[in-house]
Amino acid sequence: MAEKYLTDREIKQKNLKHRVKVHSLQLGLAFLLLGSWQYMADHNILDPFFYGRPTGVLHQLDVWVHNGTAIGSLWVNAWVTFYEATYGFIAGVVLGIIFGVFLARNKTAAEIFAPYIKVSNSIPRVVLGSIFVLWLGLGSVSKVALAFVLVFFPVFFNAFQGTREADNKLISNARLLGASKKDVLRRVIFPSALSWITASMHVSFGFALIGAIVGEFLGAQRGLGLLIATAQGNFNPNGVYAAMVLIAIMALTAEFLITKLENRLLNWRPTQVSGSDL
Amino acid sequence: MNRGSAVKFEKVSKRFRTPKGTWYQALANLDFEVEAGQFVALVGPTGCGKSTALTLLAGLEQPSIGSVSVNGKEVQDIDTSTGFVFQHDATFPWMNVYNNIAAGPKFRKLKEHDALVKSWIAKVGLTGFENNFPHQLSGGMKKRVALAQALINEPSLLLMDEPFSALDVQTRSIMTDELVALWESTRSTVLFVTHDLEEAIALADRVIVLTAGPAQVKADFTISLPRPRKARDIRFTAEFLEIYHQIWNVLKDEVDIAYQRQLVAPSGKK
Ligand SMILES: Nc1ncnc2c1ncn2[C@@H]1O[C@H](COP(=O)(O)OP(=O)(O)OP(=O)(O)O)[C@@H](O)[C@H]1O
Ligand SMILES: [Mg+2]
Numbered sequence: 003m004a005e006k007y008l009t010d011r012e013i014k015q016k017n018l019k020h021r022v023k024v025h026s027l028q029l030g031l032a033f034l035l036l037g038s039w040q041y042m043a044d045h046n047i048l049d050p051f052f053y054g055r056p057t058g059v060l061h062q063l064d065v066w067v068h069n070g071t072a073i074g075s076l077w078v079n080a081w082v083t084f085y086e087a088t089y090g091f092i093a094g095v096v097l098g099i100i101f102g103v104f105l106a107r108n109k110t111a112a113e114i115f116a117p118y119i120k121v122s123n124s125i126p127r128v129v130l131g132s133i134f135v136l137w138l139g140l141g142s143v144s145k146v147a148l149a150f151v152l153v154f155f156p157v158f159f160n161a162f163q164g165t166r167e168a169d170n171k172l173i174s175n176a177r178l179l180g181a182s183k184k185d186v187l188r189r190v191i192f193p194s195a196l197s198w199i200t201a202s203m204h205v206s207f208g209f210a211l212i213g214a215i216v217g218e219f220l221g222a223q224r225g226l227g228l229l230i231a232t233a234q235g236n237f238n239p240n241g242v243y244a245a246m247v248l249i250a251i252m253a254l255t256a257e258f259l260i261t262k263l264e265n266r267l268l269n270w271r272p273t274q275v276s277g278s279d280l
Numbered sequence: 281m282n283r284g285s286a287v288k289f290e291k292v293s294k295r296f297r298t299p300k301g302t303w304y305q306a307l308a309n310l311d312f313e314v315e316a317g318q319f320v321a322l323v324g325p326t327g328c329g330k331s332t333a334l335t336l337l338a339g340l341e342q343p344s345i346g347s348v349s350v351n352g353k354e355v356q357d358i359d360t361s362t363g364f365v366f367q368h369d370a371t372f373p374w375m376n377v378y379n380n381i382a383a384g385p386k387f388r389k390l391k392e393h394d395a396l397v398k399s400w401i402a403k404v405g406l407t408g409f410e411n412n413f414p415h416q417l418s419g420g421m422k423k424r425v426a427l428a429q430a431l432i433n434e435p436s437l438l439l440m441d442e443p444f445s446a447l448d449v450q451t452r453s454i455m456t457d458e459l460v461a462l463w464e465s466t467r468s469t470v471l472f473v474t475h476d477l478e479e480a481i482a483l484a485d486r487v488i489v490l491t492a493g494p495a496q497v498k499a500d501f502t503i504s505l506p507r508p509r510k511a512r513d514i515r516f517t518a519e520f521l522e523i524y525h526q527i528w529n530v531l532k533d534e535v536d537i538a539y540q541r542q543l544v545a546p547s548g549k550k
Contacts, residue, residue, distance in 0.1 A: 180360045
């Protein structure tokens with residue numbers, strides 16, 4: 003039974019202790035996995051020719067950083083993939099929100115577009131990558147386009163649903179208080195759809211990266227996707243893993259930034275089920 | 281056009297689709313008028329259609345038959361000179377107390393509204409809580425935000441759906457006195473739904489008793505107790521008790537009918 007309130011310092015210490023415990027267990031797990039991988043590769047239980055090994059991946063990264071890759075500087079290639087994904091992501095999010103909110107507020111338009119949206123959503127969108135490369139060439143535009151289509155639909159559907167779920171009572175209240183159509187959109191509908199929209203943003207940066215990399219796979223002159231394809235062609239599994247590590251770093255950075263943005267925009271919510279710890 | 285009547289229900293019926301696909305009649309031939317500046321309390325058994333009547337007046341719903349007019353004009357759409365305190369929480373969860381109360385002045389592009397907003401925050405006893413979001417408030421505090429949010433716009437027609445039901449007795453009597461003082465200074469027309477007969481009598485010029493649903497006017501009492509009234513003091517006077525018993529005698533039958541129906545068909549009627 004507690005007899006006194008915990009002091010702020012005690013609470014901090016308690017939290018710190020917990021965090022140290024979680025992180026050391028996480029690190030331990032990583033060592034265990036990577037260590038057994040390394041062990042199995044070193045003892046030929048896993049053939050390193052096909053499966054690579056952690057030290058090999060590190061060595062590969064080291065070579066790339068210092069000597070560049072077969073297709074030019076590592077940073078240029080990483081940067082190309084990053085901005086292709088980012089442009090596609092931003093375009094997809096913005097247009098997804100605009101279309102989602104618009105169709106949810108406009109019943110007739112929603113009815114007209116519904117079958118088209120269903121059909122275009124049912125096409126496996128990665129296939130479009132080939133078409134985009136044909137149409138838009140080997141440059142970045144075709145990758146941005148593929149990232150865009152991958153991001154657009156999840157954001158669109160969430161924005162649509164979020165707008166639909168906006169509480170009618172709150173809309174009525176705002177209108178009685180004197181809100182114009184624009185006020186209702188900005189001050190009621192948008193904030194209430196926002197938790198849906200940010201939820202879709204978490205998954206969609208991953209989609210944007212998939213779009214950029216698959217696009218590069220299908221035909222490109224630069225980018226991490228091409229790097230992976232080249233490594234695969236040279237039977238260099240360590241190269242494939244090394245590129246995957248870089249992609250993972252990118253995805254985690256974006257996830258971190260999106261979570262930050264989400265917490266700022268949704269600071270009014272009772273309890274934040276933040277994704278960063280998961 | 282009758283200049284004197286601020287609110288007019290003319291043979292109003294309203295029906296709703298039930299989840300089963302049948303119709304449910306909430307109002308049947310509801311017919312009454314309220315003079316401009318009058319304070320009217322609507323009482324009636326639960327589920328009889330009181331909230332429905334207010335939503336028609338606010339233009340949130342249209343009558344199925346008949347017409348509803350405010351200040352001589354048939355209600356077609358939401359009118360911003362009408363204030364509405366909803367029965368259920370309608371504060372904006374993403375706005376803090378200050379912004380919730382400032383919503384009306386901001387939407388109306390009122391300049392220099394800061395002092396006004398602060399005075400309302402003080403009136404409803406929320407000074408110090410300006411930065412709290414609704415989920416960080418108690419039920420009664422949220423209700424007070426809703427009150428200030430509606431009253432700050434000085435509506436010419438004020439619709440209040442059980443505005444004090446979530447308040448503790450003390451706050452309730454303070455808010456009642458505040459409301460009376462406010463109404464005496466602005467003389468807006470007020471329709472006030474309540475289940476509390478004492479509150480109805482203490483506040484109103486008129487108490488309209490509605491029948492068990494579909495709602496019709498069952499009886500209409502004029503309360504001629506002298507003003508200014510202090511809710512706390514008058515409830516022990518002989519006149520008060522007399523009118524209380526008169527109204528309760530009428531209301532009791534309707535409450536019984538509504539209760540019996542609930543026993544017969546616990547979920548939905550007909
Ligand atoms: N949108 C709706 N769809 C279907 N039925 C409805 C709808 N709104 C109200 N009703 C029905 O109309 C009847 C009257 O509802 P209303 O909310 O007006 O009652 P009330 O008199 O305010 O009750 P209370 O005192 O409990 O608040 C109820 O039986 C309710 O089920
Ligand atoms: Mg009600």
